[in-house]
Amino acid sequence: MGTKSRTKCFYALFFLLVGFQDSVQGRLLLINKPDPKDPAASARWLVSQNSWGVLNTISSDLGGAPFGNVVSFSDGLPGEGSGIPYFYLTTLDPTAKNALQDQRSSFTISEYPLGTCGKKDPENPSCAKITLTGKLKVLKENSKEAEIAKSALFAKHPEMRGWPKGHNFQFFKLDIEDIFLINWFGGPKPLTVDQYLHYKV
Amino acid sequence: MGTKSRTKCFYALFFLLVGFQDSVQGRLLLINKPDPKDPAASARWLVSQNSWGVLNTISSDLGGAPFGNVVSFSDGLPGEGSGIPYFYLTTLDPTAKNALQDQRSSFTISEYPLGTCGKKDPENPSCAKITLTGKLKVLKENSKEAEIAKSALFAKHPEMRGWPKGHNFQFFKLDIEDIFLINWFGGPKPLTVDQYLHYKV
Numbered sequence: 001m002g003t004k005s006r007t008k009c010f011y012a013l014f015f016l017l018v019g020f021q022d023s024v025q026g027r028l029l030l031i032n033k034p035d036p037k038d039p040a041a042s043a044r045w046l047v048s049q050n051s052w053g054v055l056n057t058i059s060s061d062l063g064g065a066p067f068g069n070v071v072s073f074s075d076g077l078p079g080e081g082s083g084i085p086y087f088y089l090t091t092l093d094p095t096a097k098n099a100l101q102d103q104r105s106s107f108t109i110s111e112y113p114l115g116t117c118g119k120k121d122p123e124n125p126s127c128a129k130i131t132l133t134g135k136l137k138v139l140k141e142n143s144k145e146a147e148i149a150k151s152a153l154f155a156k157h158p159e160m161r162g163w164p165k166g167h168n169f170q171f172f173k174l175d176i177e178d179i180f181l182i183n184w185f186g187g188p189k190p191l192t193v194d195q196y197l198h199y200k201v
Numbered sequence: 202m203g204t205k206s207r208t209k210c211f212y213a214l215f216f217l218l219v220g221f222q223d224s225v226q227g228r229l230l231l232i233n234k235p236d237p238k239d240p241a242a243s244a245r246w247l248v249s250q251n252s253w254g255v256l257n258t259i260s261s262d263l264g265g266a267p268f269g270n271v272v273s274f275s276d277g278l279p280g281e282g283s284g285i286p287y288f289y290l291t292t293l294d295p296t297a298k299n300a301l302q303d304q305r306s307s308f309t310i311s312e313y314p315l316g317t318c319g320k321k322d323p324e325n326p327s328c329a330k331i332t333l334t335g336k337l338k339v340l341k342e343n344s345k346e347a348e349i350a351k352s353a354l355f356a357k358h359p360e361m362r363g364w365p366k367g368h369n370f371q372f373f374k375l376d377i378e379d380i381f382l383i384n385w386f387g388g389p390k391p392l393t394v395d396q397y398l399h400y401k402v
Contacts, residue, residue, distance in 0.1 A: 024322055024323065051323060052311065052313060052323035052324065053255075054254075054255035054257070054269050054309045054311075056255075056257045056267035056268070056269040056307075057267060058265075058267055059334070062307075062334050062378075062379055063305065064259075064305065065305045065306065065307055065334050065335075065379075066257035066258060066259055066267030066268070066269070066305065066306060066307055067257070067267070067307055067332060067334065067381075068255050068257040068267070068269050068307050068308070068309035068332055069309065069330070069332060069381075070309060070310075070311040070313070070323060070324070070330035071323075071324055072322055072323050072324035088324075092388065094381070104264065104265065104266045104267065105266065105267060106257075106263075106266055106267055106268050106269050107269070108255045108269030108270060108271060109271075110253065110255075110271040112253060112271070112314070113313070113314040120360070121225055121273055121358050121360040121361070122225065122252060122253035122271060122272075122273050123253065123271070123272050123273035123289075123358070123361075124360060129270070129271035131268060131269055131270060133260070133263050133266050133268065134266075157322050157324070159321070159322040159325060160322070160324075177263075178263055178266075180268075180270075180295070187293065
């Protein structure tokens, strides 16, 4: 067994062990679903209540194709969301690697997995969905914002604390530039980044 | 009330009514989760058992950013999946509009909403995720493949039958060129499009 195989084996065992811990916290619907007529409230609720989404980057390996990847995220401590999605990513994975080459990205979340869409189809406009578009940025190690990201992520995803150090996970954030929100009929709701970020929950 | 408002109002009522029907069918886990050592089986299982995912296109409106959108899909009649994801999209929405300008796209699905990841975090590699990259193509109206797509989609998403005719929904498919599958530790699983498409369920 070579060093590489041993390392892989160690990580597999490690992940198996940490995999049995409780993983996603704070998914209780502490706040009721807001009135869809309030786009800022809807958007912040969707982001704070979800634990995962699809993070999209541009893949140079795949001819510039938009590459979506399932990732966990958190926008803050439970009940103290900031609206900014933070991620814990490794460059062993294409998403972080792509972002370090080209920061253009988007993050997409659905209401469907929260279970609050009732019997509506996931594509039905009244089952909310949001796409935050902007720049995916790595946070400077030990910076104030990296500490915020760490608290936010580890509170919602306790399993992350035990993820292998050798994988060089780093904290990232999405610097939001545009918001696409569908939470009812009649097309996307007008919502500026400012209205979204400064909404008081 | 202008014609436009009346039309919007009609659609709103229409959607409200159809919204109360049963929406997503065939989500029962008819087939057990395959052994992660069999990438083709894992991939086909993930695609056949899920009802929605994030479809990613290149947005010219947003400076070429990768734009992800929550959409419903189906790869075939229940128990007869083909592995090819079919969609029912309208150009009132950016995704179909983007694809008609630039077909490069990807479709991302997570195992997490199926409920088979237990207490594992959605980003844990043993909670499977797949990204199918390729070209998003509109199907010619009344073509044989458009009929296949219609049967596949309407069987899984009965609500779609009642979606407003005036929205010009069209059938699309993803022509798969690359597969990124994570279903265990040790990085993405090697899986060719041929192995995936010709896997016998």
